[in-house]
Amino acid sequence: MRESDRQQVFDEWTRAHRGLLLKVVRMYAFSPEDQADLFQEISIQLWRSVPNHRGESAETTWIYRVALYTALGWTRKERPHRVDHVSLEEVGPALRAIPEHQDDRVDWLYERITELHEADRSLMLLLLEGFSYRGMAEILGISESNVGVKISRIKRRFATLATETAET
DSSP states (O other), X not given: XXXXXXXXXXXXXXXXXXXXXXHHHHHHOOSHHHHHHHHHHHHHHHHHHGGGOOSSSOHHHHHHHHHHHHHHHHHHHHGGGGTTOOOHHHHOGGGSOOOSSOOHHHHHHHHHHHTSOHHHHHHHHHHXXXXXXXXXXXXXXXXXXXXXHHHHHHHHHXXXXXXXXXXX
């Protein structure tokens, strides 16, 4: 693949799927600094993957797979470096700009999703993005029935948590 073709594909992918990439980043990195680092790492891996995409899977499936596997690897690699570190958010909440129009329900949902195991977190991200069970199974390398079982369990857990939260 020529360099100019690779650049064109990469630019198209990042422009068309920026929201998808940012959702993955938000699920796996929590401080602004970590989010920037992870976004950069995903971008690098996506750039490297362009020549390997042969069209056997959908473009979105390919991009999700690269982003998720990169995020999972980044999380494992970065976890030891975070011991005894405090993020800027914990030290100086006043430094963080608070969006004017926050939806507490969306914030609650994202907080619960970040508490999930990495594989379940990936699954919920794909569900929120509107992927079919077949698409999720293809991206994550599990069976469609396993996807259904996992989603059902997570939904039940979230419903229980929402009920408990509402009661307090």
